[in-house]
Amino acid sequence: MDWRQLWEIISAPDNVPIVGLIPLLAFYIYLAWKQAHANDQLVAQLETDPAMAKTHHRKTWPFKPGWQKEVHVWPFLLRIEFLAAIIVTIILMVWSITLNAPLEEPANPNLTMNPAKAPWYFLGLQEMLVYFDPWIAGVVMPTLIIIGLMVIPYIDTNPKGSGYYTWKQRRFAISTFLFGFIILWVSMIIIGTFIRGPGWQWFWPGQTWDHNRLIYEVNRDLPDIFGITSNLGKAIFGLVIVGGYFALGGFLVYSLFRRYMPKDFSRMSLLQFSITQAFLLIMVALPLKMLLRLLWHIKYVWITPWFNI
Amino acid sequence: MAEEKNGKNGGKVGLLDRVKEKITGDVQALKTDIPTKAKEQIEGLKDPTKTQVYTSIFRHKHDETPRNRALGVLSNVFLHLHPAKINRDAVRYSYTWGMGGITFYLFIVLTFTGVLLMFYYHPTKVQAFRDVLYLEHDVPFGKLLRNMHRWAAHLMVIAVWLHMFRVFLTGSYKKPREFNWNIGVLLLVFTLLLSFTGYLLPDDQLGFWAVTVGTNMARATPLLGHEGPFGPLLGMTPYNDVRFGLLGGSIVDANALLRSYIWHCIGIPIVASVLMIVHFWRVRKDGGISGPAQVMLESEADKPRRGPTAAGA
Numbered sequence: 001m002d003w004r005q006l007w008e009i010i011s012a013p014d015n016v017p018i019v020g021l022i023p024l025l026a027f028y029i030y031l032a033w034k035q036a037h038a039n040d041q042l043v044a045q046l047e048t049d050p051a052m053a054k055t056h057h058r059k060t061w062p063f064k065p066g067w068q069k070e071v072h073v074w075p076f077l078l079r080i081e082f083l084a085a086i087i088v089t090i091i092l093m094v095w096s097i098t099l100n101a102p103l104e105e106p107a108n109p110n111l112t113m114n115p116a117k118a119p120w121y122f123l124g125l126q127e128m129l130v131y132f133d134p135w136i137a138g139v140v141m142p143t144l145i146i147i148g149l150m151v152i153p154y155i156d157t158n159p160k161g162s163g164y165y166t167w168k169q170r171r172f173a174i175s176t177f178l179f180g181f182i183i184l185w186v187s188m189i190i191i192g193t194f195i196r197g198p199g200w201q202w203f204w205p206g207q208t209w210d211h212n213r214l215i216y217e218v219n220r221d222l223p224d225i226f227g228i229t230s231n232l233g234k235a236i237f238g239l240v241i242v243g244g245y246f247a248l249g250g251f252l253v254y255s256l257f258r259r260y261m262p263k264d265f266s267r268m269s270l271l272q273f274s275i276t277q278a279f280l281l282i283m284v285a286l287p288l289k290m291l292l293r294l295l296w297h298i299k300y301v302w303i304t305p306w307f308n309i
Numbered sequence: 310m311a312e313e314k315n316g317k318n319g320g321k322v323g324l325l326d327r328v329k330e331k332i333t334g335d336v337q338a339l340k341t342d343i344p345t346k347a348k349e350q351i352e353g354l355k356d357p358t359k360t361q362v363y364t365s366i367f368r369h370k371h372d373e374t375p376r377n378r379a380l381g382v383l384s385n386v387f388l389h390l391h392p393a394k395i396n397r398d399a400v401r402y403s404y405t406w407g408m409g410g411i412t413f414y415l416f417i418v419l420t421f422t423g424v425l426l427m428f429y430y431h432p433t434k435v436q437a438f439r440d441v442l443y444l445e446h447d448v449p450f451g452k453l454l455r456n457m458h459r460w461a462a463h464l465m466v467i468a469v470w471l472h473m474f475r476v477f478l479t480g481s482y483k484k485p486r487e488f489n490w491n492i493g494v495l496l497l498v499f500t501l502l503l504s505f506t507g508y509l510l511p512d513d514q515l516g517f518w519a520v521t522v523g524t525n526m527a528r529a530t531p532l533l534g535h536e537g538p539f540g541p542l543l544g545m546t547p548y549n550d551v552r553f554g555l556l557g558g559s560i561v562d563a564n565a566l567l568r569s570y571i572w573h574c575i576g577i578p579i580v581a582s583v584l585m586i587v588h589f590w591r592v593r594k595d596g597g598i599s600g601p602a603q604v605m606l607e608s609e610a611d612k613p614r615r616g617p618t619a620a621g622a
């Protein structure tokens with residue numbers, strides 16, 4: 001165990017935000033979960049007791065008849081805002097006094113940094129470079145993430161859970177978002193920051209970064225395994241595999257939706273449903289492709305003269 | 310008129326006497342006038358809110374009446390983004406986590422420290438790195454300034470993510486807030502781009518290689534990059550593709566530094582500010598903060614809904 005190496009990585013000033021992000025995320029997930037749980041219990045109670053549902057104020061917060069429903073922004077909201085500003089300022093001051101912003105040697109195109117890392121918030125994309133060509137990891141994925149976020153309000157037709165925390169009323173939406181945000185985005189950043197060393201190779205925490213380490217990894221392409229040699233054959237083979245993934249996967253999504261979320265399915269238009277299918281399958285494709293690489297050393301699935309996937 | 314000029318002795322009074330008399334009168338009056346005025350002044354200062362200066366700035370009293378509490382918010386250009394009153398539960402920290410507000414506050418801190426940094430920084434090769442060294446070692450509080458700008462930028466990225474996370478978990482993107490969620494997504498992108506364009510500016514190895522890695526991906530842009538799918542077919546070379554446009558050259562050099570600087574200090578902040586104005590405006594127009602709203606029961610889910618669902622509506 002190389003504690004010095006570990007400490008160097010954890011305490012690198014630009015890595016501190018990620019070290020901070022992890023407990024922050026844990027705290028806020030806990031806070032959200034606590035409220036979601038309370039709301040779910042309230043819903044369950046009201047569902048079984050229609051009389052109570054008619055009179056209850058329908059929140060987990062205390063409320064008594066005669067209490068004012070609204071409070072003045074000044075002072076009740078503004079004092080919180082001012083307090084928040086002061087607290088953030090103090091945190092920032094302490095952080096800035098105790099930790100210096102990094103400054104390396106002057107830029108030198110002839111002296112490559114190894115590993116050369118993107119800023120921490122883009123490390124998820126850089127990690128994807130291991131498994132995908134740059135045009136996918138660097139261009140298509142960010143574009144899809146942005147579009148995917150933007151379509152969320154238009155494909156989520158579930159009217160429940162608007163304006164309060166809940167888990168039971170939005171299981172599918174919340175698990176999908178957690179999968180994208182925590183697993184595909186945050187954990188890839190954590191890997192990119194703490195695990196990837198020189199040559200973007202995998203170093204377990206505490207393993208010494210060996211700048212001369214070489215890994216002989218013979219990656220194969222999926223068509224090779226099936227003995228397909230002609231270019232046309234490879235292109236058609238890949239098209240069939242990728243097309244098949246989307247066709248079969250699409251069908252699977254359909255039958256799962258129809259079976260387990262019939263209400264949501266009936267609310268969705270064809271367009272809404274197809275967009276949901278497409279984004280779900282693309283998201284799931286990431287870990288699948290990673291598994292192909294990690295388990296069977298497969299580099300490309302679909303090879304054409306213009307692009308490889 | 311003429312008689313008035315006659316003195317007690319019937320003789321004519323000299324000019325000097327007349328002046329003397331008037332001055333004595335003035336002095337007598339002074340002894341009473343000034344203390345009265347002084348008293349009035351002190352009396353007046355006891356309640357500064359009644360002074361003309363105060364009332365010219367604040368257009369209403371500061372009493373603890375509901376009317377004045379409301380006016381205090383409504384008649385202030387900065388505070389009137391808020392309504393006068395909000396739902397009693399919407400002020401709970403546990404609902405919004407205050408993250409949108411914290412993000413905005415960090416943006417203000419960054420603008421402030423950023424402007425100060427600009428006084429010491431030239432976006433040219435050689436100079437840029439020296440400026441940062443100078444800032445760190447010779448400018449009073451320069452190091453603190455740079456640190457604050459850097460850490461506030463990191464914090465802002467984290468705060469935006471958490472804000473988005475909370476908005477998702479409370480379902481606050483649902484009707485009627487779909488559009489504001491989209492404005493938010495754009496703000497997220499611009500926040501990341503702000504951070505990224507700033508990374509190059511110290512012109513050190515860290516920024517240089519991060520931006521090199523980042524922009525190398527642009528080579529591979531489908532259609533528009535010289536190493537991307539179909540790029541070469543469309544006549545893309547290292548000297549005319551999208552990466553060239555971003556960097557102002559085929560390598561990360563002086564032009565890239567200048568472009569980065571202009572996007573970082575002028576272009577993106579302006580766009581982001583405009584988007585923030587729209588974002589805040591829409592929070593109000595969409596019925597204020599979405600919750601904590603009343604929970605919806607299964608049986609109510611498919612009933613037609615009335616109007617925007619503001620908190621507690």
Ligand code: HEM
Nearest residue numbers: 405407409410412413473481489490493494496497598599
């Ligand atoms: C520069 C970045 C941003 C700033 C300064 C900002 C600021 C704010 C503020 C101050 C609020 C009021 C409520 C709160 O504090 O939570 C708010 C609400 C909201 N924000 Fe943002 N925001 C930003 C980015 C985003 C992003 C990335 C999203 C989503 C992708 C988003 C979506 C929304 C939505 C939908 C609301 C309404 C929430 C509700 O009514 O409960 N915003 N924003």
